[in-house]
Amino acid sequence: MMTLFGIPTAALFGQLLLGLINGAFYAMLSLGLALIFGLLNIINFSHGAQYMMGAFVAWLALTYLGANYWVALVLAPVAVAAFGIVLERTMLSRLYKLDHLYGLLLTFGLALIIEGIFRQLYGISGMPYAVPKELAGGWNLGFMYLPIYRAWVVVASLVLCLGTWLLIEKTKLGAYLRAATENPALVQAFGINVPVMITLTYGFGVALAGIAGVLAAPIYSVNPLMGSNLIIVVFAVVVIGGMGSILGSVVTGFMLGMLEGLTKVIYPEAASTVIFMVMVVVLLIKPAGLFGKGA
Amino acid sequence: MHKPDALLKVSGLEAWYGESHILHGMDFEVAAGEVVTLLGRNGAGKTTTMKSIMGMVAKRKGSATFGGTETVGLASNRIARLGIALCPEERGIFASLNVRENMVLPPVVQEGGMSLDEVYGLFPRLLERASSQGTKLSGGEQQMLAIARILRTGAKLLLLDEPTEGLAPVIVQHIGDIIRQLKSRGFTILLVEQNFHFAATVADRHYVVEHGKVIDMIPNDQLSQSMDKLKGYLGV
Ligand SMILES: Nc1ncnc2c1ncn2[C@@H]1O[C@H](COP(=O)(O)OP(=O)(O)OP(=O)(O)O)[C@@H](O)[C@H]1O
Ligand SMILES: [Mg+2]
Numbered sequence: 001m002m003t004l005f006g007i008p009t010a011a012l013f014g015q016l017l018l019g020l021i022n023g024a025f026y027a028m029l030s031l032g033l034a035l036i037f038g039l040l041n042i043i044n045f046s047h048g049a050q051y052m053m054g055a056f057v058a059w060l061a062l063t064y065l066g067a068n069y070w071v072a073l074v075l076a077p078v079a080v081a082a083f084g085i086v087l088e089r090t091m092l093s094r095l096y097k098l099d100h101l102y103g104l105l106l107t108f109g110l111a112l113i114i115e116g117i118f119r120q121l122y123g124i125s126g127m128p129y130a131v132p133k134e135l136a137g138g139w140n141l142g143f144m145y146l147p148i149y150r151a152w153v154v155v156a157s158l159v160l161c162l163g164t165w166l167l168i169e170k171t172k173l174g175a176y177l178r179a180a181t182e183n184p185a186l187v188q189a190f191g192i193n194v195p196v197m198i199t200l201t202y203g204f205g206v207a208l209a210g211i212a213g214v215l216a217a218p219i220y221s222v223n224p225l226m227g228s229n230l231i232i233v234v235f236a237v238v239v240i241g242g243m244g245s246i247l248g249s250v251v252t253g254f255m256l257g258m259l260e261g262l263t264k265v266i267y268p269e270a271a272s273t274v275i276f277m278v279m280v281v282v283l284l285i286k287p288a289g290l291f292g293k294g295a
Numbered sequence: 296m297h298k299p300d301a302l303l304k305v306s307g308l309e310a311w312y313g314e315s316h317i318l319h320g321m322d323f324e325v326a327a328g329e330v331v332t333l334l335g336r337n338g339a340g341k342t343t344t345m346k347s348i349m350g351m352v353a354k355r356k357g358s359a360t361f362g363g364t365e366t367v368g369l370a371s372n373r374i375a376r377l378g379i380a381l382c383p384e385e386r387g388i389f390a391s392l393n394v395r396e397n398m399v400l401p402p403v404v405q406e407g408g409m410s411l412d413e414v415y416g417l418f419p420r421l422l423e424r425a426s427s428q429g430t431k432l433s434g435g436e437q438q439m440l441a442i443a444r445i446l447r448t449g450a451k452l453l454l455l456d457e458p459t460e461g462l463a464p465v466i467v468q469h470i471g472d473i474i475r476q477l478k479s480r481g482f483t484i485l486l487v488e489q490n491f492h493f494a495a496t497v498a499d500r501h502y503v504v505e506h507g508k509v510i511d512m513i514p515n516d517q518l519s520q521s522m523d524k525l526k527g528y529l530g531v
Contacts, residue, residue: 172399178391179400186387189349190401191375191448 007265013144015261021150021219023257024157028212029234030241030249031161032205035168038181038244039201042092042103046111047234048227050206054080054213056118059127059222069132072214080210081203088202093195111228118224126221153215160211161250168246177201181244236279241289248291302327302483303348303379303452307357308367310340310347310507317343318507320357325452330474330484332494335504336530341487342384344504345454348485349381350374361452376404380450384457384487386441390430394421397429398444405449409480417473418443435466442473453477456487471496491518491525503528 029047036044057079058072067075087110095102131149138147168174180187180194188194213227220226234253241252256275264271282290301324310318318340325331333341347355350371359366366374380401389397398421399411415422418439424432432440438458445453455474459467467490474484474497488494494501495518503511505528513521 175392175396175400179389182389182391183387185351185371186381186383187400189351189371189375189381190445191372191404192402193370193372 009143012265015264016258017144017146017150017261018264019258019261020154020254021257022260023254024154025212025216025230025253026234026237026257027161027250027253028157028208028215029230030237030253031164031246032208033234033238034241034244034246034249035164035208036202036205037238038246039177039184039198040088040092040103041096041100042107043100044202044205045104045108045231046087046114047107047206047209048229048231049111049114050080050084050227051209051213051216051230052118052224052227053083053114054210055129055217055222055226056122056213056224057210058214058217059129062129069214069218072217073211076214077207077210080213081207084206085199085203088199092202093198096198111231115224115228122224124223124225126223126226129217129222131218149218153219156215157212160208164208165246165250233275236275239289240275240279240282242292243289245289245291245293248289252290300326302329303359303361303485305344305348305357305359308344308347308359309356310343310352311354312343312352316507318347318355321347321504321507321509323502323509323512325483325485327451327483328478328481329500330478330486330498332486332488332491332498332501333504334488334491334494334501334525334529336528337489339504340507341504342456343507345381345383345456345485345487348374348454349379351381375401375448375450378405378449378451379454380404380445380448380452381454382441382445382456382458384460386437388429388432388437388440390428392429393426394429394432394440395425397440398425399447401444401448403448405451407451408449409446411447414443414446417446417476435462435469438462438466438470442470446477451481452483452485454485457489458486459488459490459493467493491529501525 029051033044033047036042054076057076058069061067061072061075091106092103095106135149135152138145168177176187176192176197180192180197184194216226237253237256238249240256241248256278259278260271260274263274303325305324306322308318308321309316321344333344335341343352346352348359348366350366350369355367357367361377361379364377366377389400392400420436421440421443424436429440430437442455442458458470471493474486477484486494486498491501495515498515500515501513501518502509503513503525511528513525518525
């Protein structure tokens with residue numbers, strides 16, 4: 001058996017791959033959170049529930065409409081964004097002038113309600129969702145076995161994150177978004193309809209969660225609590241990367257996923273807590289986060 | 296003093312920040328092509344007047360018409376689209392945008408604005424610094440950028456809030472030249488100034504603001520006769 005630093009390479013790469021997959025989800029979710037926090041000043045605690053809704057839209061569409069995975073990949077983010085836009089217009093928009101705490105409490109409550117409804121309707125045992133046949137199977141790379149679907153998830157996440165980053169950093173629309181994040185009143189006084197921009201940004205941020213939910217469906221089972229399990233870690237990622245930093249959330253998401261995987265090989269007992277230990281250290285040394293600005 | 300062809304006509308304009316009542320019925324007007332200043336002590340309500348015209352103050356009452364259109368009650372993005380643009384007191388240069396992005400951020404709201412080349416012609420320094428981060432510019436350069444970026448938009452009325460504040464004399468002179476050039480190009484300008492010596496070099500008329508009200512109007516050609524009165528108003 002091949003080993004590296006005394007660890008069997010198949011196990012090492014296997015765990016690193018798992019870490020990379022988790023990291024892909026951390027990155028997509030924390031990216032949406034960062035976008036929303038930047039412009040809306042709201043810590044969107046219902047992000048996990050919206051991710052779960054994305055997975056459920058995929059499952060429901062398959063079960064009741066016979067719509068396949070690829071259709072779900074378009075349908076779910078659109079549905080989750082539409083739901084998010086209604087939330088933003090009817091509830092969140094009333095909170096922008098208040099402390100972050102109010103937005104956090106409201107979205108936390110919403111998450112509990114949404115998850116409660118899905119639990120009531122579908123139980124908590126979880127529904128399987130098959131890997132689409134185009135992405136079934138895997139490749140034997142010699143040192144490890146790589147399931148095609150998992151490679152797809154990593155690539156899809158990278159494309160989404162990179163695409164979002166380019167949109168924000170390199171386009172006119174992104175310039176409006178960055179400017180409005182700094183000084184919404186002035187951007188609006190230049191003639192931009194900032195309230196609409198805010199609504200669409202929330203829709204886009206939760207759409208990312210919706211897509212992540214569809215990508216997750218074949219890997220984790222579709223379960224009303226899948227989001228609440230993940231969101232706590234994602235918040236740690238956001239804190240470590242720096243609240244509101246787009247690039248920071250993506251890079252940190254992938255890095256921490258890998259770190260978690262690596263910890264599983266080296267010292268499995270610490271695997272579920274290592275991210276929180278990093279969070280504590282980062283908060284002590286650089287409270288604004290690794291990529292955050294300010295003190 | 297009430298000319299029928301006023302481009303901006305402010306009457307009985309009141310404004311509040313939360314519970315504090317700041318403007319208590321401002322009355323003044325600016326004719327097309329004029330440069331008019333608002334003079335007054337710190338805290339008199341000059342910036343609040345600018346922001347109220349621009350729709351950036353949540354609670355306002357009274358009237359401010361631009362080209363006959365009532366702006367009180369419109370959202371600030373709608374007011375901007377009528378052809379009014381603000382150069383704010385704090386300059387409002389965006390740190391997450393480079394100079395070029397800052398320059399082209401305000402959308403063109405009407406035809407007839409200056410082209411980007413013309414703007415860079417007035418402010419060549421900004422072209423040299425085009426890829427620097429906006430807030431890495433010097434204070435004077437940031438002020439140039441804050442003025443430059445609203446010239447492309449086609450806005451006919453420019454609200455310039457203390458463009459000379461804290462700047463070296465040569466730069467103040469340069470800004471004076473720019474304002475005179477803008478006037479000759481047909482822009483209408485409402486200028487807030489602390490420095491009335493500077494104001495006298497660019498403006499047609501001056502309104503004196505105190506406690507959220509206009510208390511006097513002095514045509515520029517009577518400024519020297521009115522100097523003692525003005526010094527009294529401003530407490531200098
Ligand atoms: N955002 C705000 N919230 C509450 N009060 C404010 C706010 N901005 C200004 N004020 C108050 O409104 C009054 C008028 O302020 P304003 O900024 O309009 O004065 P100004 O004439 O522009 O003064 P300066 O010459 O110092 O710029 C001041 O008493 C100020 O303290
Ligand atoms: Mg002021």
